[in-house]
Amino acid sequence: MNNFSIGNVLKKNVMTIALFVIYVFFVIMTGGNMFTPSNITALIDQNAYVFVLGAGMLMCMLTGGNIDLSVGSFVCFVGAIAGVFSVIQHVNTPLTLIIVIGAGLLYGAILGYLIAYLRIPPWIATLAGYLAFRGLGTQILITVSDTSAISNFPASFTRIFSGKIFETPWGQLNIPCIVFGAIGAAVVVFLNFYGRAKKVKKGYQADPMWFTVLKSILEVAVIAILAVQLAQDGGIPVVLLWIIAVLIVYGIITEKTTIGRHFMTVGGNAETSRLSGINNKLVMFCAYLNMALLTVLASLLVTTRFGAANSYAGQNFEMDAIAACIVGGVSAYGGSGTVMGMVIGATMIGVINQGMSLMSIDQDWIKIAKGIVLLAAVVFDILSKQKKDKKAKAAKKASAEGAAKTAS
């Protein structure tokens, strides 16, 4: 039986299509301004932290709709200690990194222990961090600096997390960027066709050939456009490499590994999971440990982007990450969600943000728009699920009645 149909494909990718429509809408509304190389680079730069934190938040939410409210404040705190060691104490960069990663490990382990083993509800345990780390970060910054900010990070530090690789002047086509784009496109095309060939060989259901071709063309087109645009703006931003790395790693974890499966199962039904031999507590512990580590990375990306650690860094980051997950179709009750979905959700919010800003719409209206999009995404999700449930139930009933008839 082959249940491939255009309708199904459209249904599955409805958020992607919506994102595309919204993007085109803003490109038109801004008179093409949105589509300039520098604005595309800005879109990536400004939203890098959402992708990174979103990946961590996704893992937390998979375990049962659990969230981490402390990430924004922890971003501020990590920025502050990075500043203290790197700028004020002149500690070399590798050691600074080890220190901040250590701080992340320590906080993540404590948080994980509180939530997984002492069974403190996640939002309470992380609310404590939300309050404490904002205060702590601010205090550190005030104590060591008159401006309550630390700037002038050494280049050896900022280079790792910001700037461009093989940078070329603006307007000149950056060759390495084009080469990377070409390699990326080739890999995507290869994976598409290789995956299909493997399925066909083993006799599994595979998409029709024309669809694989069409899909590859669209994907290559997106990569090509992105590569050309970035190439005109000096090259590949370092943050993009970090984002891609994080997304690939977490994409693989959630889709292909037993660890990812364990996360889904704990969120899907914790009792079933426990009785299937999964260590639920360890899973919860890992979720929050992982979140803290990704928060460290996000903090470093943000701090180096601004070139300074300051006391308001990371404000509302937790909400951005949660919103990206929710808009991206991650279940608020746990058990389902994908990295790709989160990426779409994060990008959509980022696009709305940037598009409306470029149209000089007031910040308050942007917030209203984002709130409506968030709610609309969830309502849409729930309505479509209810519809599906009804259909499934009707089918079930029909089959039961059919069975009863044949029995009698």
Added chain:
Amino acid sequence: MAKVLLEMNSITKTFPGVKALDNVNLKVEEGEIHALVGENGAGKSTLMNVLSGIYPYGSYSGDIIYDGEVCEFHNIKDSERKGIVIIHQELALIPYMTIGENMFLGNEQGSKWCIDWNKTYAEADKYLEMVGLTDSSKTLIKDIGTGKQQLVEIAKALAKHARLLILDEPTSSLNETDSKALLDLMKKLKSEGMTMIIISHKLNEVSYVADKITVVRDGSTIETLDATTDDISETRIIKGMVGREMTDRFPKRHDVPIGDVMMEVDHWTVYHPEFSERKVCDDVSINVHAGEVVGIYGLMGAGRTELAMSIFGRSYGIGISGKLTLKGEELTLKNPKQAIAAGIAYVTEDRKGNGLVLTNSIKTNTTLANLAGVSSGSFIDKDKEYQVAEEYVKKLRTKTPSVEQLVGNLSGGNQQKVLLAKWMFANPDVLILDEPTRGIDVGAKYEIYCIINDLAKAGKSVIMISSELPEVIGMSDRIYIMNQAKIVGEMPASEATQENIMACIVKSGSEA
């Protein structure tokens, strides 16, 4: 003859695929205690749910005539307004609220907008006195024992001006003294004119308290016995409960050799995780051989599930003591993971609650207990997983369009097959099946029995826990009988009859 308060005429209720009630008639006179008895799943609770409006008017056929008029209850509120109050087996009290607050939940005293707490507690005390409870109504529920909580439930019902009180297994969580007190309270209420329906498995209590006894079997009312004119001894009631024909509903196992002892549990004692002085398994010793199907029969609450789960990596209970020997080797299994690794599988009675992940596919559920079986390192081989799931769908004849189907969309019987597939794929030596055919239709039951036979043929040890006597007798090689946390009998299936199994239970009940 007293006035008839309630008449239920030809009530029929069907669930998809199952006829839960078939033409049931029940007549209750004013001022009597009417007992409903029957095996688990006979339809007693369904009948009471119809009466109290939990299954609304229109979802069943037949008439409810209460106090002379035909009633159409659409929800619990409707029936409560008429004075029909049901007290469920699981107590519905909120631990961190006072007795008084609990009693008037949804029935708050005072004006429409403002609760009058003085009136609430005064009223509460009044009703507490009626049920003979001396605690203050300002005591928190968590601070009183289950016996007293049950009395609070009754007081709560009285506060709703109940005329017909339905008690579903009221003594199932009470000890001997509390049970006696409760039954005496029922007699006292009767003398004050209250009409009551009691559902109970404890036949000695039924004979003690009831004026009339209606026996329900397979969704039909079989007979009604009158305490004043009929013999209502326990043996007589049992005859009514189990007097069904044994037909060949069970596939035969031919030439399955029974091997050595596979698993042995010795002097196994388990305590309740919350009420830590209560034993849920008391000095239980059982064993199972390779290729053998051992049945554990017991009524609900006998401690069967608790026994199974405590063996399965101590996943239930505290203070577990006793010896567990598997293939001649004494083991201590600290968690389900170790139990699975040692070769034990526990197939739960609650497939939706803790057996399956309903929002996941058949494929994902099948490999859940043995992900390592389809992975290399920590990477899942999705092709292999797909193949495994397909294989089990074919082998167990699960009806589904594909293995990607969410198990939440399957019927009960097919869900049960997915659950069995999950544990079969974990490749255990001992499978503990807890109520493997609960809530599934006859055809699917037969298929599950065939699977059990195949497992035995493959040299596995099967422990089948069930509260259906014909099933236990028809499927087992050997039967343990469990009652009130103890093993009270053991017999080969060839010697087992429904009557002598029930006799074991009755005997142990009267000894206690």
